[in-house]
Amino acid sequence: xxxxxxxxxxxFNVHEKKYLEEIAGVLEGNGYDCFLPHRDQTGIDPEELxxxxxxxxxxxxxxxxxxxxxxxxxxxxxxVTGQDIDSGTASEIGYMYANxxxxxxxxxxxxxxxxxxxxxxxxxxxQNIGDLLEEIxxxxx
Numbered sequence: 001x002x003x004x005x006x007x008x009x010x011x012f013n014v015h016e017k018k019y020l021e022e023i024a025g026v027l028e029g030n031g032y033d034c035f036l037p038h039r040d041q042t043g044i045d046p047e048e049l050x051x052x053x054x055x056x057x058x059x060x061x062x063x064x065x066x067x068x069x070x071x072x073x074x075x076x077x078x079x080v081t082g083q084d085i086d087s088g089t090a091s092e093i094g095y096m097y098a099n100x101x102x103x104x105x106x107x108x109x110x111x112x113x114x115x116x117x118x119x120x121x122x123x124x125x126x127q128n129i130g131d132l133l134e135e136i137x138x139x140x141x
Contacts, residue, residue: 003074005073005136007037007076009089011037011088016079020036035069037066041065044061044062067095070099075104076104090118093121103121106127106132107125
């Protein structure tokens with residue numbers, strides 16, 4: 001049974017972060033526990049996350065927190081927009097695939113070809129947030 005969902009995606013600007021938060025809001029509003037890497041980090045000074053210079057200890061905390069959240073999650077929803085799939089998102093997709101956990105790719109109705117190797121790890125692909133719940137129910141049944 002799917003209970004916890006890891007939401008993966010690029011975090012390079014406010015727009016991307018807000019879209020990921022919108023995805024979480026819909027899923028959490030339907031009873032799922034979601035992990036958002038930029039929202040749910042603990043033990044880190046929030047100011048340090050705002051600049052490009054992070055201490056090694058902060059980087060280590062982020063890595064360990066993300067790996068723990070991936071291990072605890074039943075599913076990944078991955079936002080796969082942009083010129084190419086974000087490298088961090090691709091890593092999270094690969095990690096879940098290697099651990100036999102489903103990955104739903106969300107294209108946000110963007111039209112372009114994806115990296116075919118990474119796309120081969122998707123359990124399914126949806127165009128928009130509205131299609132996520134139906135797809136999760138298919139995987140969960």
